[in-house]
Amino acid sequence: MKKLLYSICSIILVIALFNFSSAENASAATTIERLGGSDRFEVAVNVSKSEWSTSNTVVITNYAAFADALTATPLAYKNNAPILLTHQDRLTSATRDEIKRLKAVKAIIIGGTGSVSKAVETDLKNAGITTIKRYGGSDRFEVSRNISKEFTSSDKVIVAYGLNFPDALAIAPYAAEEGYPILLSRLTEIPEIIKPAIYNDTVKQAVIIGGPGSVGDSVYKELQSKGKNPLRIGGKDRFEVAANIAKRYYSTNKAYIATGFTFADALTGSVLAAKNKAPILLAHPDRSVPVIQNVIFEKSMFNLTILGGPASVPDKTVTSLISYRKAVVNNDGSLNISSTNYSSMDAVPLKNNSEVAVFGDQVVKMQSGMVYASPSLGNSVVEVYNSAGGKITYVAPQTEMKYISADDRRVKVRVADIDGYVLQSEVSMLPWNAVKNRSYYYVSNGNLIHNVRGVNTVIGKSPGFMSSGINYYSWDGYLFYLSNGQAVGTHKQYFQHLPIRSKTSYTADQLLRFINNNTDIEAWEKRYNRQSPLRDKALIDSMIKAQNDYNINALFILAAAIHESAWGVSDIATAKKNLYGIKAYDSNPESAAEGFSSFTASVIAFADEYMSRGYTNPASWKYNGGVAGHKGIGVNTWYASDPNWGSRVAGHMYKIDKFLGGADYNKENLYVTTEAFNVRNAATTSGSTVLYKYPKANIPVVVLGQVTGQSVSGSTVWYKIISEKDGKIGYVHSSGVKKLN
Structure with missing residues (x-):
């Protein structure tokens, strides 16, 4: 469950999260805190106060000119300095007082005198600053180039669109933490002033932030032709770009949230985010953004800090970020999502199979249906766990699993004939009405065929209870159902x-x-x-x-x-x-x-x-x-x-x-264990040696013959078997095994 708790200074949300190390739900309280203020100057000051008790250095940039400020974060992080804002011609009293509180003696100014005038330098000196260093240039591109000179040993550079702010600010915490300079590009070309910072022997890779609508394919191709191994982190909009950055580079329960429509709060919060090894995610003031909610849920980033006041990121937006909603899944898989927020998935009322609980636009709970393995970015398979969190197997992408239940962290599923758990972040789910192209079995010429996504494979001889012209379904390949769920028979394939x-x-x-x-x-x-x-x-x-x-x-x-x-x-x-x-x-x-x-x-x-x-x-x-x-x-x-x-x-x-004539089919007499069971070197429990132990029920055994041995539970029937240990001979009591079919 999630509860709201209000304090004077900030909004605190106490969230009960699932602790995966436990078999049951456990409360793990986290907080969502707002670093706000009456304006962007005060927000910057409050960000500074939250992290720095003192600081030798401050970074100063114009409150209204994002162009120069876009590339400042790595420099500020390198100097362990907060970013504070100024008017073009004067410091605000809030900024001046914060400089004094920090006991700062050095100021780094970003931008030329057209952005931060000489008058501001005078104000800085009056606030106790003794050393001022300015990173200027004829334009934003040259400013980014001059800042990059502080990172000449970096083997990677960040390339972002220079005529808008969201992509550069979304990558800023990661770039700062890794020591990568942020270089600005035009849509279709890299400015000449920037090229020396990229095209040198030190730089091995250029990471492009934003889709081709921000940094065009021509830039990508140029970087590729120069041997800079470009990697693009894009998205259909600024929100998805920020989400994809978080997916690729972060595994933390913490994130910072800033409006996606103005730059100042994200800028001043970016160094704080870098120091806490957390991403900045972008919010829309008027609606929830599913891709942002999805990454919050996928990464369990329920420890959120809101940058800016309610005018920038409204309280309703904060609520939507951590809320579940009800949706109806249409037959084509599309969602009709309601506007009502719920504090937990269990609070979402589900009246029929097509109704589901969603977080963002991800189905997280339903009544019944199919679970598909969908490995998250960086993973190639999906791990399946037992209730205690131990791995029991792993599956490939698109593996079909039966839905059993779900909580905030994981989904209980049936894989083959075992029940296990998969992480919510590693799967997608659909209720039965939207499931299409499910794998099925059918009979052809006496053979049992398995159709998986259109690929037909002969897997063995068809059982007698199956008929041609009918599709059958099975989770484990031996217990078969009709499309209406009616069980029709059980048959375990011999060679399998x-x-x-x-x-x-x-x-x-x-x-x-x-x-x-x-x-x-x-x-x-x-x-x-x-x-x-x-x-x-x-x-x-x-x-x-x-x-x-x-x-x-x-x-x-x-x-x-x-x-x-x-x-x-x-x-x-x-x-x-x-x-x-x-x-x-x-x-x-x-x-x-x-x-x-x-x-x-x-x-x-x-x-x-x-x-x-x-x-x-x-x-x-x-x-x-x-x-x-x-x-x-x-x-x-x-x-x-x-x-x-x-x-x-x-x-x-x-x-x-x-x-070859069927000489091997049914040649061996197959049994299965009925429980965990010892295999011995003789048909007795007295004086014999345990060769090994079958760890569980349903493990197949080749029975070579029946022998008389020591009476156990009133029976003297033992079986001679092929030993799993070395392929030689072993003995099991008849109470421990039964016929395969």
Whole structure:
């Protein structure tokens, strides 16, 4: 809940935020404070008083001339000096008194005498200033150039539009904190006076602030041609530019809010923001700005300082910044947002499925619907956590998850067959009426096909309860529903749940026959204009050898290579001889992928280091059941962000087996654990050794046969199984397992 608490000096908002380290909501009070004043001079003074008890130096700039002041923040920060305002020809009494309070002896004047006259210098001296340094110039561009000379060691520069103020001021705290000069540009060209500050050997990158309507593409191309590796942080307007700066550069719960329509308050507050490592966000005096609310929510920036009085940032604007609203989601996904503010998402009344709670224009709570993984800027995947905050898996962008509930910080979801939590900032949500193009399953020629965003993949044999011509839906790939939510049956695909410690019936020659008689490999070779290494008999031989050496199923080894390397011809496979995407992290797969001396070396690494000693080894953190699996169980949990990795690899196993006559399908007798359960070296609990422990229920087990052993709970039935530890033999009591299907 959020409550309002008023004090004489400022508005304080006490906000209850979610503490992610706890399984339940917890109160964490933060404050929203206003640094106001009767005018911009007084606002500047109050900003100064809030941070500086004394200061050797002050920065002085004209209260009405933003042009010179735009680039002053990094200089003020470097000198640990507040920015104070002056008339062109005189100091105000408030500014003069603040200089005296600070005991300042040095003044830095920004702008020529046309902006800050000689008369002001006299007033400064009368206020106790003994040293005055002026950064002037014939125009705003030269002023920015002269200030930049104080930052000649910086390897980055900021380039912002010089004929308006919002973009330069939004980036000012970050530029100041990092020691980057702010250089001003025209729309279509970089002024000649500026170029020496950019085009030198020290500067490695120019960061452009604002869209092409502020700093044009011609400027971007010129910077690019000069080898300055330009990075543009843009947006459709000044508000979105400020929000995007905050998204890219800040991870803090604090932000400063200033009006987006005048410069003075943002200018004088910018050094304060830099000192507190916080961004400046821009507000509209007459309406809420969704992109600003979105970044406040995404970054949990509920510790806000308002720069300026109510005339600049009205109280109603402050309220809207931290308020929830109700919206109706139309069938096309658009929102009709009400104007009523609510202090918490739980206070928003939701009467039907299409009504949702929003913060800004982000859906944060609903009755039911779909949650989509939408990694925030800088992230390539979305982490899924348990209730205590521990990571349990991760998923790729656009992964579909079932909505369960939500609070201020996170969303409870169903991923495959497990419930977990994702951060609000990492997902988007839609109620069912607006969900389009949901993934589905259908039957074709006896095969079960999974359609994900228009891509059809064979994942196995169709269950008997499914019919052609009907679309089925499932969160986990084994419990299936109709479109109306009616459950129709449960079936776990054999190869997806086959422990990969088992062995295939097929020889290298047979596997190679499948490879050389398959139209899919021909299509991929044509697409990439290269021949697949999977046609090499020696490589397939190495997979059979890996099966014998490391007890990892060769059919799985081949299927994983097919899936991960696009039948052996992907760029990573070709450049790195890496058939398995090993270390091809989502954030930078091509560069990060590990290189191998040969394709066979990648086969050995995959079978030995990654599977035998990793994902199938109960002693490894990677272990969640030694099967291809899905996000709830198996190799898929941690090996790949794609939630369908396990079913796709299993689909290749199924197709290979089907082509070769089906010798492997249902060859093994598959059971699953009913709880966390010990595996022993003999069919007894007395005098035997625990080889390892299955950590939870529903982990598949290959049962090799039934044996009689020590009576447990009145039963002497034990099962001999393939050990996950090393592919050899183990024993479990019959009470710990049940049939897979």
